[in-house]
Amino acid sequence: MVFSFIVIPLLVAAIMPLLGKISKKLIPDVLTNAALAFLLLNSILLIKPIFNQGSIIQNISWMGEKVNLQIALDSFNLFMLFTISLVSLAISLFSIDYLEHYGHKANFYALLLVMIAGMNGLVLVPDLFSIYLFLEVAAVASYALVAFGLGYDELEASFKYLMLSAVASAFALLSITIIFGMTSSLNFQDVARGLQDLSARYVIGVCLAFFIMGFGLKAALVPFHAWLPDAHPSAPAPISAMLSGLLIKVSGVYALFRIIYSVIGMTPVMSQVLMALGTISMVVAAFLALGQKDIKRMLAYSSISQVGYIVLGLAIGTPLGIAGGLFHLFNHAVAKGLLFLNSGSIQHITGTRNLEELGGLGKRVPLTAGTNLVGSLSIAGVPPLAGFWSKLVIIMALIQAKQMGYALIAILASILTLWYYLLIQRRAFFGQMNEKWSHIKEAPFWMSAANVILALICILVGIFFTPVFKTWISPAAEALARGVQQVMMWGI
Amino acid sequence: MIIQIILLVGLVIFAGLAILAKDLLKAALSLAVASLFLGIIFFRLSAPYAGVFEISVVAGLITVLFALTISLTRKNDQVQEARLVKIAFPLFFILFLIIDGLVMKSLLLKVPALPAGPEAGTFGQVLWKQRTFDLIAQIGVILAGVLAVLALFRKKEEDKDE
């Protein structure tokens, strides 16, 4: 039941505040994690049908009456669903222990679930305006979550995020309206068909520019990125993980590329523009990350940089490039989720995120240090971890597409990436122990467990990249690479 | 037409204020007003549902939320604004307006086959029959908003520990 991806979290979220009154901790913990585990299971169970059928279209009737409630699932959004479910489960596991000192777990979980519902909805709907709306669902929840700590900085960051986000949504909406104006429909299939019949290159070009700006801001592409380094570090660690690991990818990358590939159709021009944007993000953010003292801020910039990679891969337009981009999306979701959770562990353990104050933690907190290392190296693209393969595929695709320059920059940017991740390693874990931290203890069970799970995924995907690639990435990439044809096949 | 222009000007002014205001609270309020203007414009442009959402989502819930929260947790540190920023933003903004005016006009001329008008039927019918999903989404938004209220206005007992 595909619809459950939206409904279950929404329902659970709705009852959560009430349940929270009954039991402050246990019930919200169990319920949330159960719901998310169910979703993960669900997404795994869907693999086979999708593998066989290619895509699933569901029309839901409401009390016998046929209403316009339609869901389209193909291997691409199944891949996204799986990623969302997986990472969010890890995050909610982490929250069990982490949220102890924030209190109001029920509220937190409710918002988290709404956000997940929003993302799931965004991924599932085959309709431009619905995309916009679910985008807002996820966004609104995220505004609140960013400010969850209620400090002035958090609120300011959240407000900034809100402001810029609103501008972005507005432009995305503007673009949607223009398209609606041209085709009189919002449904992917109709729009795709309509746009094919029209010859309106320039208008579509401008629409795309608006989309790039709108979704690019959500995805935090340079120069639309500036909200992210404030918003992500301000949020509680699980939320940072959520935002960096999932939200920017779902509401930014997924939406943008779903529309570009499946609705409008990829053109060399778009490819050029997006590759350039991706590359700029990659490099600029990498340099910015270098100068950060706050772990989370550095990770936030790193997210921008890695989104640059993802966009670069997806924008190449070849099946291999898309596969690389998607693979990196997954790997980055896992690894960045891991790293943000890990930063939460660090903060929980030491009470600070300032790299200058940390040092030599590796000895006292081997699990945190080890998982951090795995995540860092995975993102930096050091084999045999997962991130290596995705970067490899992206660069392979770039070379295949005869984009030597981009390939070189991507390579050099990965050196920068390793550079700043080594900074974290050196200052926080690897170096000499700061005397201050000689009595610290390892993070609580669930926090470490979440870290370890994600780290294991990084490693296992690296080692068993072939089955992962064949069952998950390749079909998803093919679905996207079929372009407009994919939507036409749905036959809505 | 005059109303339209007034609304547009108001939108621009308040949007600008929202961005330029040093005080977070004022900025939030400006944003709310700007969103309200936008919603009205949507309505007037025969896009009722867009208007509804605009007002409910942005103008209504969120901004007010923020305004309230910020007013509760105000801090007195003044944010330094670089002069460059003061110049750069209006510059870009004006540039955008000009280009927008020029480009959009020519673009709109090129838009082929503009449809006759909004879909038939009342607002409710449209919403129910054709945009059912949006309704769910809307529920989600409202739920999010409610939860946000709960979260942001929670008792701050535990916060004191921090």
Place this chain on the structure above:
Amino acid sequence: MTAMTLLWPIIFPAAVAILFFLIPTRVRFVREVLAVISSTVLLYLGFALFSLKELSLTTNWLGMGINFDLRLYHFSAFILLALSGFLFLICLYSTVKMKDHPRVREYYGYVFLAAAFSNGAVLSNNFILLIFFWEALLITTYALVTIGLKPTSHRTAVKSLIIGGFCDFSMILGIGLLWASTGTLTMNQVHVEPHGLAVAAFILMMIGAIGKAGAMPFHTWIPDAALDAPVTFMAFMPASFEKLLGIYLLARISLDFFQLKVGSSMAMVLMIIGAATIVLAVFMALIQKDFKKLLSFHAISQVGYMILGIGTAIPIGIAGGIFHMINHAMYKTGLFLSSGSVEHRAGTTELKKLGGLAREMPWTAFGFSVCALAISGVWPLNGFVSKEMVFHGALETGYPIFAIAAWVGAIFTFASFLKAGHSVFFGPRSTEIPKTKESEAPIVLPILILAALCITFGVYNKLPLQNFIQPILSGQAEAQGSLDLTTHALNLFNPVAGVSILCLIIALGIHFYGWNRGGKKAYLASEPIHQLIGLKQLYNLSEARFFDLYEQGVKFLQWLARILFQFIDRPIDFIYEKVITAIGRSLTGLLQKAHNGQYANYLAWTIGGLLVVIWIILQLLR
């Protein structure tokens, strides 16, 4: 006897050497007995192989034409015999001289290892095998010099190592060139007309050969070693083994591998080196105040004769050179051994402190005198014969200047030995050393044997010349008809011999003039020449090691190393350490400054970015 017999001269001493390393230092006598017995066995082996004349052994080794290829023929058999003879004498001598040395265990080990390597080098018929044994001698030389246990011993050892290394590396290069041009590494298959690259190959291989022999300018470690190394080593290595090997190879290079033509440029090079070595080294020898050091300079100077002789490329000259090699090995070993005998008893070798020892050490004095007269070329000793041959050869080339240089060498050789003998054994008894007596038999015996050999090879010069030398030159001689090397031997009545005798008389004059001027102190006999204007300054510079190519070379190496380090290595590191990080940091700083937390600013970028994107898209669409 099978071909495997050829392995014996190599494996046997090597095995004995390992045995020596295993015998603990505490154990006495066993070592000495073992040394004498095994060197006797080797001597026997030398005779046995000499009687065989022709034998060869080839087994696959490294592939690519690098075979383990040993070949015994008259020349190598002769050198092999000589080597084992000297080894025997040295061992005999060492039994007493080195008995109480703290590192006696290693000493014998290295001596026998050196013997094994030398035998291998002589027998090898493959260039790679040759250089293998040849270069391996560096290690034993190094080790033996350090056994001197003086504070500067190691420095000298390193000096010998580096000089030797330089020469041997040159030889490797030469071998490489030779291989590249001939395509074979088997020594008896290589016969090259020297022109083009082969000239370079010749020069490089020649450096290897004369470097081993200790010719200028690769000599400078020998005088240092004279003081720092055990005297037995001096007798063993620079006096006999290295000369034999170096000149053996030089002869083979000039005769076999490259057919040296009379007066060809390479022959000239050799002769110039020879002549220069004779004169310069003898001038250095003359002024020395230490017995061993004086001898060591002569060891260098005499090499000049051999090189000069071979460089003439005239049979009589070559024969003279080779004959001089064996003669020199005999008398120079004898001389070093007698200096060792003096050191053994008197405890010092400084000429100033010694004097009038002849009465107490008559046999040593006798042995010394015979060897000294032989090296000075006094009729009828072996030195006279071989020097005459070299003079004749040099004159026949048509460049009398070389003969003159040789004669100058002869003058000062004799002068310096007059000085040495006079101040050590004759003249008034020195008061600085206590009363002493003759050394033990194992020390005196080798000296006397060598002295006797000097006389024998002089008087019965036909014996060595016809048995040993003539076969070597048979190939060379074919072109020039019958070969009789003994024509000039002991013939006093020809102009060349006349000049030689005149030289000796001049030397006597110089010595007694100096002796008189120096207040009848024999060790000051060379002072008039030492203080000569012009020469004095040169001597001073030389004492300051200004002419020591090694010292200058080391300075150059250090300078070069600093240049490489400061101007290549450090700047490269600077790029990684400073420049790249600085670039990264400044870029980061620049970008960070832009992120000032103002969302107006951020919004400006957003909208600016949008405009740019629109513009680019429209541009691209056009």
Place this chain on the structure above:
Amino acid sequence: MKVETISLLTIFIPILGSLLVPLAGIISPRLRSIWSVLIGGLTAALPLTLIPQALKGGEIIFSKSLALGLDFILVIDPLSIFMSIVSSFIGFLIIIYSLGYMHHDENQNEYYLMVIMFIGSMMGLVYSANLVFIYLFWEIIAIACWRLIGFYRQKDYVLKADKAFLMTFGGAVVMLLGFIIIYGQTGTFNLVAMRGVAIPGSAVLLILFGMFSKSATVPLHTWLPDAGVAPTTVTALLHAAVLVKIGVYAYARLFLYTFKIPEGWQQAIILMAVISSLVAAGAATVENDFKRILAYSTISQIGYIFLGLSIANPTAISGGLLYILMHGLAKAGLFLCAGIVIHSTHKRDIREMGGLIKTMPITAISFLICAFSVIGLPPLGGFFSKLLVILGTVQANQVWVAALALFTAVLTMFYLMRVFALVFLGDLKISAPEKTTSMVGVVSVLAVLSILAGLFIAYPMKLVQMATTQISWWLK
């Protein structure tokens, strides 16, 4: 056992075994030692069983198909067998040495984990015949190195570790780009399938970045002297046995065995190798830190190996390959001697040492023997390798290059003897005893092996010759 199985075991026994080291360490340190030695010993023993296969010649390909043409391909031929024997054996010796050397240090779990992982990855790299897997193992090694260099965790030590990691990683990813360019041209990463393919100069340049950075060749060398902050065992492992040979091995595997590179590049590499050799020798002469000198010496010797391989005639190639073995033995010996000295004197500046031959004679003699081998004096093994490289160079009409290389050899002699004199001779400044038997045992074994390798050169040479014929196929 089948040859493929053996090579698979050679790779995966240490890699998987290393993961169990921390577990063993939790149980007891003794178990950890036993386990490490066991794994190391097995890894060293397994390739030895492949010698008959190597002497038979020919190659055996093991292939497991994976996605995107990134197949896991092993090539078992004389070259890979030779290389794996050399590295695993020295790795094993170093593990034994570590038992004494690391005895009192913290984080031993991590240490043995990384060392064994390192060895395992090296085995993987050696046998891999897929460019991507070569890169993959290449980087695992880099990770292990990084942890090991920063092992003592002082601030500047970790900084050096980062420097090493970044430089080698940077070089390697650039190399990866080169690989992918080749992939773009041929559509495969399979080396066996690409034999004889001519590759463009750009790919050569990019790949050289990787090789030079890993093999510490000027101008990408400066991390290696800095990496001397690692425990000495590690520097020995890094410098002597394995790490710096990776680039060289890759050169042999890629530019000799597989690809045809443009003519001009060949010459350029030759020059770079010689210059690297000379510059590093110069730096070694100037330095005063014991380990830095040896590190520069390593750089200098690597130049010879590159020279031999880039000359690309049978003589020089076999010289280069032989050099890998000989330098591995001798330089490991030198580093481990340095380790003993540093361990007991707690000094690293050679000017502060002196006269140590009196208190540690075995170490001193072993040092001297290994130094002679590095210099290239017979009858030690180093002689033959240097000789063959030089002879090959001359054969290829590069006389000046050969002369320069020999000049460097003189410089090598000079600085190594300087070190020996300053450390072991002269007045005894710090009376420090020789440490544990396992340490002294290992260095003397290495010294003896250097001698034996020279005396019985014909045996390793046979293997090398097989490898040479195998990789210099274009000469047939």
